[in-house]
Amino acid sequence: MVEAGSVSTDSAESSSEEEEEEDPGAKSGSGSVPAKAAPVSLSAGNATTTTSPTPSPVVPQEPMAPIAPESPTAVAPSAAAPPARQKVTPADMAPTTPKKTTTAETAAKKAPTFVVTGMRPIQNINYAGTKSQSQTMDIYQPLGVAKPSPVVVWIHGGSWLGGSKASCPATFLVSAGFTTVSINYRLSGEAPFPAQILDCKMAILYLRKHAKELNIDPSRIGVWGASAGGHLAALLGTTGDSSSWDKDLKKVGVSAKVQAVCDWCGPTDLREMNRKLATKEISRGQVEPIFKLLANRCTAEWLTAASPVTFATPDAPPFLIMHGDRDGTVPVDQSRYLHNLLKSKKVDSTLYVLKGAGHSFESPVNARIVLEFFKRTLQS
Numbered sequence: 001m002v003e004a005g006s007v008s009t010d011s012a013e014s015s016s017e018e019e020e021e022e023d024p025g026a027k028s029g030s031g032s033v034p035a036k037a038a039p040v041s042l043s044a045g046n047a048t049t050t051t052s053p054t055p056s057p058v059v060p061q062e063p064m065a066p067i068a069p070e071s072p073t074a075v076a077p078s079a080a081a082p083p084a085r086q087k088v089t090p091a092d093m094a095p096t097t098p099k100k101t102t103t104a105e106t107a108a109k110k111a112p113t114f115v116v117t118g119m120r121p122i123q124n125i126n127y128a129g130t131k132s133q134s135q136t137m138d139i140y141q142p143l144g145v146a147k148p149s150p151v152v153v154w155i156h157g158g159s160w161l162g163g164s165k166a167s168c169p170a171t172f173l174v175s176a177g178f179t180t181v182s183i184n185y186r187l188s189g190e191a192p193f194p195a196q197i198l199d200c201k202m203a204i205l206y207l208r209k210h211a212k213e214l215n216i217d218p219s220r221i222g223v224w225g226a227s228a229g230g231h232l233a234a235l236l237g238t239t240g241d242s243s244s245w246d247k248d249l250k251k252v253g254v255s256a257k258v259q260a261v262c263d264w265c266g267p268t269d270l271r272e273m274n275r276k277l278a279t280k281e282i283s284r285g286q287v288e289p290i291f292k293l294l295a296n297r298c299t300a301e302w303l304t305a306a307s308p309v310t311f312a313t314p315d316a317p318p319f320l321i322m323h324g325d326r327d328g329t330v331p332v333d334q335s336r337y338l339h340n341l342l343k344s345k346k347v348d349s350t351l352y353v354l355k356g357a358g359h360s361f362e363s364p365v366n367a368r369i370v371l372e373f374f375k376r377t378l379q380s
Contacts, residue, residue: 230266
């Protein structure tokens, strides 16, 4: 990714008193999901717990909140300089020193209580007690920080079909005092849903279980994902510990809840995506990855069980949602649905619709928005 640059004052949180437009007509379904997936092994200290990812969620019968004008609106990064990724220092080399931001905006801010002197990567940690590379994480720790640091977990995209933890775009957060974690999870070709969300939850459990030795604060863990990763980040945020597939994970003795969510252009209502395919509002190519994620179990129950909007409650953590208004992969209304549902439940949610942006919108401006969000929710 990039070092965070300056950002306009448009990054203020959206007002909760929003003018309603027409109802999108999307509703959550109900019923149990009669699914079975291969059990996975979860390491809990010296013990090994077997989890059975067999979801049977009780799906609330609640209408979606109506679409309302999003606020604030950020500018698409069409003229922004190409992002330059921060160099990662190998463990056996002297740490690099992160570049300092010298804008007037940051100069006016209160000086931090820590000085980051570099970054230490710890790679290929298996968080699930297996030998699978699909269940590994890389941890990037800030050096020179004495107190336990907050954590941001990056979840990669790739339509649940591809992608990996490599080339993590979130390592710029290390220079601001965050431990950054990039995770792999089982892709849909290896295991169908809910394997993906189970892996994400097991990664959170591992971090909490080993918080002391990693010098991280287990009460301040945020997640950030893009596209399919945004879907999983949002699902982590809305389910907390409440979904039916959490019952075996609770045996570990720590929580899988997260304290902040950044969702970049993730699908949030898979039933609505399927409905729009039927009405030819979107193409089959946009929905095909969902079918593969669910192993073609495209019933209302499965589509609902895999949708972040299904589980939203007033207990959800703060959300930052960003989406391009010209996204040809995931319709921007998917982010509007989630944002307005969260706002209707009095959850702290901010939606940025990026004018002229497509499905990818990395830029210094948007990096700064993300940084300020995690500073507000995890550091303040």
